[in-house]
Amino acid sequence: MSLLADSPPPPPPKRLVVLMPTWFGDVLMGTPTLHALREHLPGLHLAAAVRADLVPLLDGNGDLDEVIALEAGGKGPHVIEAGHRLHAGGFDTAVLLPNSLRSAMLARLAGIPRRIGYERDGRGLLLTDRLIPRREKRKFVPVPTVEYYLQLARYLGAAGADTRMRVTATDADRRAAAGLGLPPGRTLVLNPGAAKPEKRWDPMRFAAAADALAERHGLAAAVTGAPGEAAEAAAVVAAMRSDATDLVAAGTGLAAGKAVMADAALLLTGDTGPRHLAAACGTPVVTLFGPTAPGWTTIGFDREAQVVARSGEMSGITVDEVVDAASGLLEPAREREPAAVGV
Structure with a gap:
C-alpha cells in the first residue's frame, strides 16, 4: 500500500475523533487502530463516533475516552444533526475509517480542522490529509481491512504493529447473558444469516453440522x-x-451476545460480523467462504479454520468439511488464548 499524502504529517492532535465504519465486523477491525492511537498518544482525548446500534461493540473499550452514537444512514437533517454533535466535541482532528463521501462530508460539516482519510469515492477535496491506496492495472490491491485502517494511525506516527481486534464483555453484558441458561464453556454458536444471500450456507446443513458436533x-x-x-x-x-x-427469538441483543460469544466453545459462521466478534473474544471460529475472497478480510487469528468453496458458491461446502474443520479446533488440548481486552 502506498502512504502518499499531499501534506506533511500533522502536529500531534489533542482531541481526536475516529469515524468508525457502519458494518458490524468492520467496527471490530477498526479497534486495532484505536489501540495504536492510544499507545502512541497516551494524553490524547480519543473518541469514536459509531452507528448507535453498534455502540455495544465499543462499550468498555479501555482505549477510548468517549463513544459518540450516531443515527444510521440518513440524509439532510440527520447529517446536519450528526455534524452538530461532532462540532460540540471540539475535536481538532478526525480520522475517517470508512471510504464514504458521507463520512468526509460529516467531518467537514462538523468544522474539524484536520480530516485524514483515503482519497476514495470522489471526496478528496473534503480531506486535508489524503492517503492514496495502491492500485495495479487500475484496480485496488487487496489489503486486509485491519491493515488498511492501521495505515491511518501510522500516518500520525503510531507504530501500529498489534493487529488484534478488541472487545470487552462487561459485567452488565454477562448478567444479561446469564438468564439464557447456556452451559458454561460448552456452547456451539451458529450464525446462519448474512446481509447478502449468496454468503449464506443452507440452514439444513448448519443443522446437520451442529448435530454432529453436539454428539x-x-x-x-x-x-x-x-x-x-x-x-x-x-x-x-x-x-x-x-x-x-x-437467541434471535429470545431477543438477545448485541451486549448479551458479546458475553455469549466470549464464553462459547466455537462459532460456525459465514464471513460476517460475528466472525470478527469471535476472534476479538479469543473464541475458535470456523468461517465459510463462498463468493468472498478471504484476502480482503484476513484477521490474523490463529484459532480460525476457513472452509473455502472451490466452486465459489456456498452450496459447494459440505457438512463433512465443516465438521472436520470444527473438530480440528476443538480437539487439541490447549487452553483458549485470552482476549485482548477485558473478556
Whole structure:
C-alpha cells in the first residue's frame, strides 16, 4: 500500500475523533487502530463516533475516552444533526475509517480542522490529509481491512504493529447473558444469516453440522443473528435433532451476545460480523467462504479454520468439511488464548 499524502504529517492532535465504519465486523477491525492511537498518544482525548446500534461493540473499550452514537444512514437533517454533535466535541482532528463521501462530508460539516482519510469515492477535496491506496492495472490491491485502517494511525506516527481486534464483555453484558441458561464453556454458536444471500450456507446443513458436533464433542447449540434473520435462525433450530437455543427469538441483543460469544466453545459462521466478534473474544471460529475472497478480510487469528468453496458458491461446502474443520479446533488440548481486552 502506498502512504502518499499531499501534506506533511500533522502536529500531534489533542482531541481526536475516529469515524468508525457502519458494518458490524468492520467496527471490530477498526479497534486495532484505536489501540495504536492510544499507545502512541497516551494524553490524547480519543473518541469514536459509531452507528448507535453498534455502540455495544465499543462499550468498555479501555482505549477510548468517549463513544459518540450516531443515527444510521440518513440524509439532510440527520447529517446536519450528526455534524452538530461532532462540532460540540471540539475535536481538532478526525480520522475517517470508512471510504464514504458521507463520512468526509460529516467531518467537514462538523468544522474539524484536520480530516485524514483515503482519497476514495470522489471526496478528496473534503480531506486535508489524503492517503492514496495502491492500485495495479487500475484496480485496488487487496489489503486486509485491519491493515488498511492501521495505515491511518501510522500516518500520525503510531507504530501500529498489534493487529488484534478488541472487545470487552462487561459485567452488565454477562448478567444479561446469564438468564439464557447456556452451559458454561460448552456452547456451539451458529450464525446462519448474512446481509447478502449468496454468503449464506443452507440452514439444513448448519443443522446437520451442529448435530454432529453436539454428539461428538458434547456441545449445546445456540443460534444467533440479526433481528431480520429470525427466519434463518428458526429454520436451523427446527431442523436440528438435538436441542438448540434460538437467541434471535429470545431477543438477545448485541451486549448479551458479546458475553455469549466470549464464553462459547466455537462459532460456525459465514464471513460476517460475528466472525470478527469471535476472534476479538479469543473464541475458535470456523468461517465459510463462498463468493468472498478471504484476502480482503484476513484477521490474523490463529484459532480460525476457513472452509473455502472451490466452486465459489456456498452450496459447494459440505457438512463433512465443516465438521472436520470444527473438530480440528476443538480437539487439541490447549487452553483458549485470552482476549485482548477485558473478556
